[in-house]
Amino acid sequence: MKISDLAGPETDLSSAAASTEISGITSDSRTVRPGDLFVALSGTRANGSAFIADAVSRGASAVVVAEGPSAEAAVPVIAVAEPRRFLALAAARFHGRQPETMVAVTGTAGKTSVASFTRQIWAHAGHPAAMIGTTGVVAPGRNDYGSLTTPDPVSLHALLAELADAGVTHAAMEASSHGLDQSRLDGVKLAAAAFTNLGRDHMDYHPTVEHYMASKMRLFDTLLPKGGPAVIYADDEWSGVAIDAARKAGLDVRTVGRKGDYLALKRVEHFRHKQTAEIHVGDDIFEVHIPLAGDFQVANALVAAGLAMSTGVPAATAMAALEKLIGASGRLELVGHAKNGALAYVDYAHKPDALENVLTSVRPFTTGRVIVVFGCGGDRDKGKRPIMGEIATRLADVVIVTDDNPRSEVPAVIRSEIMAAAKGASEIGDRAEAIRNAVRMLQSGDTLIVAGKGHEEGQTVGAVTLPFSDHAELRKALEEFDR
Ligand SMILES: CC(=O)N[C@H]1[C@@H](OP(=O)(O)OP(=O)(O)OC[C@H]2O[C@@H](n3ccc(=O)[nH]c3=O)[C@H](O)[C@@H]2O)O[C@H](CO)[C@@H](O)[C@@H]1O[C@H](C)C(=O)N[C@@H](C)C(=O)N[C@H](CCC(=O)O)C(=O)O
Numbered sequence: 001m002k003i004s005d006l007a008g009p010e011t012d013l014s015s016a017a018a019s020t021e022i023s024g025i026t027s028d029s030r031t032v033r034p035g036d037l038f039v040a041l042s043g044t045r046a047n048g049s050a051f052i053a054d055a056v057s058r059g060a061s062a063v064v065v066a067e068g069p070s071a072e073a074a075v076p077v078i079a080v081a082e083p084r085r086f087l088a089l090a091a092a093r094f095h096g097r098q099p100e101t102m103v104a105v106t107g108t109a110g111k112t113s114v115a116s117f118t119r120q121i122w123a124h125a126g127h128p129a130a131m132i133g134t135t136g137v138v139a140p141g142r143n144d145y146g147s148l149t150t151p152d153p154v155s156l157h158a159l160l161a162e163l164a165d166a167g168v169t170h171a172a173m174e175a176s177s178h179g180l181d182q183s184r185l186d187g188v189k190l191a192a193a194a195f196t197n198l199g200r201d202h203m204d205y206h207p208t209v210e211h212y213m214a215s216k217m218r219l220f221d222t223l224l225p226k227g228g229p230a231v232i233y234a235d236d237e238w239s240g241v242a243i244d245a246a247r248k249a250g251l252d253v254r255t256v257g258r259k260g261d262y263l264a265l266k267r268v269e270h271f272r273h274k275q276t277a278e279i280h281v282g283d284d285i286f287e288v289h290i291p292l293a294g295d296f297q298v299a300n301a302l303v304a305a306g307l308a309m310s311t312g313v314p315a316a317t318a319m320a321a322l323e324k325l326i327g328a329s330g331r332l333e334l335v336g337h338a339k340n341g342a343l344a345y346v347d348y349a350h351k352p353d354a355l356e357n358v359l360t361s362v363r364p365f366t367t368g369r370v371i372v373v374f375g376c377g378g379d380r381d382k383g384k385r386p387i388m389g390e391i392a393t394r395l396a397d398v399v400i401v402t403d404d405n406p407r408s409e410v411p412a413v414i415r416s417e418i419m420a421a422a423k424g425a426s427e428i429g430d431r432a433e434a435i436r437n438a439v440r441m442l443q444s445g446d447t448l449i450v451a452g453k454g455h456e457e458g459q460t461v462g463a464v465t466l467p468f469s470d471h472a473e474l475r476k477a478l479e480e481f482d483r
């Protein structure tokens with residue numbers, strides 16, 4: 001493909017650059033293959049422009065850099081205002097296809113669940129549907145474990161082309177604030193977009209909460225075309241800000257929740273493993289039995305139904321699909337119970353609001369004690385550690401602080417930062433041991449939550465990821481306990 005076909009009319013190209021043929025695109029010099037276009041990005045650790053010579057030596061046929069001091073290379077150099085946006089648009093044009101109907105969801109918590117539920121509702125309506133997010137890629141005949149919540153644009157568009165070729169017509173993806181801020185999904189054509197909520201997260205990356213929210217709002221003010229449906233959860237503290245941003249961007253705002261007008265939640269009755277919700281859609285009233293625990297799952301189900309309906313699924317079909325939902329892996333997932341009836345869940349709460357939510361969600365059906373095992377990841381927002389320590393001790397009866405993914409940090413230091421605000425908590429660094437200890441405490445009526453790692457299949461200590469699964473450890477501990 002010629003660079004002129006890939007760069008689009010917005011890019012100023014010299015004739016030498018325009019006619020250069022490229023056979024691939026990459027932003028990592030280490031992966032350059034002969035004939036590739038190398039896009040130099042300024043990142044959090046390095047500046048891609050330092051690797052131009054490396055890219056050219058590996059056979060790059062042209063280089064894209066940020067406008068500014070001119071860069072020298074033996075191949076054509078193209079200067080653009082926003083290299084990350086260029087990369088995303090170029091990757092989209094290079095692959096040239098995606099599932100026809102795509103939606104994206106942002107928010108601090110609930111993205112994976114909403115993307116998963118939206119896929120399930122579409123599938124129920126008969127569409128070959130996929131989801132792309134933290135837990136990986138799910139599509140007909142495909143279930144791949146993932147790493148990033150929002151993949152980088154080069155792998156994202158390769159994946160979208162693969163899905164389209166496999167006949168997938170509908171895809172729901174998660175838009176993380178990193179992904180939005182770094183323009184990772186700027187090349188995706190969206191039919192609708194959604195916002196769930198905003199809480200504390202990633203304060204190591206975003207200078208202020210407003211910056212964090214503004215990154216999320218790129219989904220509405222930059223990515224979703226004017227007039228597109230913006231499904232917004234209405235009952236969050238930040239809902240008003242999201243609604244204003246969407247209106248200002250000329251979107252078709254559709255609110256869902258107790259204060260919602262598109263899908264109005266009128267009543268919820270909680271049972272142990274399910275809940276019944278009365279949902280009003282215009283003049284129609286639906287009583288829906290959602291087979292999941294946790295208030296937050298009702299919120300996620302409403303957002304997903306809003307997205308599915310905004311992309312053509314009839315209301316009655318969407319409401320019927322909610323009765324068949326399967327929770328996303330590791331999201332308040334019941335792993336088992338002790339012989340005495342105590343319940344044991346794995347949950348992905350690794351930020352304050354999520355932890356608060358999950359602990360509050362299990363209280364109504366817990367007649368005994370709520371026991372929680374959790375830690376915090378290393379090389380991530382340090383400020384959340386004492387906040388989560390406080391929440392755990394306030395909302396659970398027994399708290400065991402353990403290791404999450406320590407990454408490059410000293411695990412004992414991370415734990416001590418949580419413990420500083422976790423009065424009465426005990427500390428067991430070894431996560432498997434912490435889980436075993438919690439299980440041994442279980443009495444009839446108790447609920448155990450192992451929080452923070454959800455679906456993850458490894459534990460990153462230093463630079464090494466060792467196999468580790470909360471599910472497997474919890475199951476093993478329950479078996480031992482009942483033996
Ligand atoms: C902090 C962050 O978001 N980093 C992401 C970012 O990397 P970066 O641009 O900062 O990379 P950098 O190391 O500074 O390098 C700058 C540039 O030089 C290039 N380079 C570097 C070395 C070299 O020899 N040659 C070379 O060309 C790099 O490829 C890069 O293009 O862009 C990369 C490509 O898109 C991402 O892989 C990388 O994600 C890292 C691995 C990461 O851990 N990200 C996490 C924090 C993340 O994105 N999480 C979100 C949210 C999760 C949630 O939902 O809570 C997610 O969407 O997953």
Ligand SMILES: Nc1ncnc2c1ncn2[C@@H]1O[C@H](COP(=O)(O)OP(=O)(O)OP(=O)(O)O)[C@@H](O)[C@H]1O
Nearest residue numbers: 108109110111112113134296331348349354357358
């Ligand atoms: N709507 C919600 N409101 C509050 N908390 C929620 C909500 N949905 C999920 N949670 C909590 O957050 C955890 C993660 O949920 P989920 O994976 O769906 O969110 P996410 O936004 O994809 O998270 P991440 O950014 O980590 O990928 C759940 O295990 C639960 O504890």
Ligand SMILES: N[C@H](CCC[C@H](N)C(=O)O)C(=O)O
Nearest residue numbers: 350376377380404405452453
């Ligand atoms: N996508 C999130 C996941 C965090 C999960 C938690 N287990 C941790 O390691 O902190 C991140 O990379 O920040």
Ligand SMILES: [Mg+2]
Nearest residue numbers: 111112134149
């Ligand atoms: Mg997610």
